[in-house]
Amino acid sequence: MNIDDKVYLASRNTVEIVTLEDLKKVFEEKEHLRGYIGFEPSGLVHVGWLVWMNKVRDLLEAGVDFYVLEATWHAYINDKLGGDLDLIRKAARLVRKVMEGFGIDVSRIKFVDAEELVSDKDYWETLIRSAKNVSLARVKRALTIMGRKSDEAETDFSKLIYPLMQVSDIFYLDLDIVLGGTDQRKAHMLARDIAEKIGRKKPIAIHTPIITGLKGPGRRMDVVGEIDEVYAAHKMSKSKPETAIFVHDSPEEIKAKIRKAYCPPRKTMFNPIIEINKYLLFATPGFKLYVDRPEKYGGPLTIESYDELEKLYVEGKIHPLDLKNATAEALNKLLAPIREKLRRDPEAREILETLLKTKITR
Ligand SMILES: Nc1ncnc2c1ncn2[C@@H]1O[C@H](COP(=O)(O)OP(=O)(O)OP(=O)(O)O)[C@@H](O)[C@H]1O
Numbered sequence: 001m002n003i004d005d006k007v008y009l010a011s012r013n014t015v016e017i018v019t020l021e022d023l024k025k026v027f028e029e030k031e032h033l034r035g036y037i038g039f040e041p042s043g044l045v046h047v048g049w050l051v052w053m054n055k056v057r058d059l060l061e062a063g064v065d066f067y068v069l070e071a072t073w074h075a076y077i078n079d080k081l082g083g084d085l086d087l088i089r090k091a092a093r094l095v096r097k098v099m100e101g102f103g104i105d106v107s108r109i110k111f112v113d114a115e116e117l118v119s120d121k122d123y124w125e126t127l128i129r130s131a132k133n134v135s136l137a138r139v140k141r142a143l144t145i146m147g148r149k150s151d152e153a154e155t156d157f158s159k160l161i162y163p164l165m166q167v168s169d170i171f172y173l174d175l176d177i178v179l180g181g182t183d184q185r186k187a188h189m190l191a192r193d194i195a196e197k198i199g200r201k202k203p204i205a206i207h208t209p210i211i212t213g214l215k216g217p218g219r220r221m222d223v224v225g226e227i228d229e230v231y232a233a234h235k236m237s238k239s240k241p242e243t244a245i246f247v248h249d250s251p252e253e254i255k256a257k258i259r260k261a262y263c264p265p266r267k268t269m270f271n272p273i274i275e276i277n278k279y280l281l282f283a284t285p286g287f288k289l290y291v292d293r294p295e296k297y298g299g300p301l302t303i304e305s306y307d308e309l310e311k312l313y314v315e316g317k318i319h320p321l322d323l324k325n326a327t328a329e330a331l332n333k334l335l336a337p338i339r340e341k342l343r344r345d346p347e348a349r350e351i352l353e354t355l356l357k358t359k360i361t362r
């Protein structure tokens with residue numbers, strides 16, 4: 001595959017690449033790049049995660065050696081699943097199954113867990129050297145990467161270690177490319193700055209879009225701050241189940257959730273239904289949205305591209321209810337293979353049942 005094709009795959013459907021020039025350069029210089037994403041295995045998987053999973057697929061296709069970090073200790077620090085590490089490990093297995101069901105060749109991914117990393121003394125050397133080169137204020141500001149506000153570390157010091165662990169994960173795995181949703185930006189910028197100071201590889205950051213929670217931004221629209229902070233505040237999130245469509249939800253549940261969702265007429269910003277179309281459905285090559293509406297409301301319609309959908313919606317030519325019905329139908333088709341995998345795979349079924357019985361804490 002030529003360099004332009006690799007760069008195209010790595011950068012399509014992203015919000016930003018820091019920096020695109022660096023990305024081109026490393027693809028030119030190296031045959032095999034090392035990339036990763038980390039996640040806190042803390043429960044169920046929602047459709048927002050499929051956005052980064054699509055990018056993992058792209059990066060594998062572009063020949064990147066890809067690591068997925070199951071951030072078990074990070075989930076423990078972040079009070080996930082009541083701090084039960086056994087359950088946290090189980091939750092990590094579920095993500096692997098979902099990736100498989102989503103058609104990603106998991107045999108080409110190296111799965112590593114945080115317990116493996118922290119058992120090496122070199123990891124701690126990296127963490128302490130990183131800590132030597134950052135201020136407390138900067139670490140506190142980075143707590144948005146774990147869905148927290150700066151003051152939430154006041155009564156639990158471990159939370160201040162987390163951002164530096166994420167930076168150390170990056171150096172320890174010797175990565176060229178770090179992937180995450182836009183809410184992970186502060187960790188990646190921290191890693192880039194510290195890398196220069198301690199002579200480590202400066203990672204290229206790829207940020208994928210964030211899908212807003214089903215309730216919309218609500219009063220959290222008031223959040224002022226940098227764009228990653230705004231996204232972090234109102235994203236679809238598994239620790240707020242009422243904001244999320246889970247990949248295991250039944251077609252009926254999905255229909256009902258979408259029907260109730262925030263979807264203001266003519267508005268596309270922070271509109272989760274529009275975003276599901278933009279970042280997931282139309283991100284699938286060849287996708288077309290079929291709107292099956294009665295003649296008296298304009299008759300059936302096939303929308304060929306996201307731009308076309310946006311134009312029609314902003315002009316008020318598609319009613320939110322018609323958009324919702326069409327989106328539910330299309331999303332159900334996209335999720336069908338994952339649902340099937342979770343139903344047929346005995347291990348996946350067992351984990352899902354356990355997690356569904358567990359209170360998702362944070
Ligand atoms: N709503 C979303 N849309 C797109 N990507 C998302 C969304 N939520 C999380 N991600 C991405 O998924 C990865 C894992 O994020 P994270 O574990 O914080 O998810 P979460 O569902 O918000 O979980 P939690 O509620 O436990 O914080 C990150 O790279 C993050 O940017």
Ligand SMILES: N[C@@H](Cc1ccc(O)cc1)C(=O)O
Nearest residue numbers: 038039040071074145166169
């Ligand atoms: N901070 C990430 C999880 C993560 C943890 C460690 C990492 O190295 C990378 C990502 C999240 O909230 O989803």
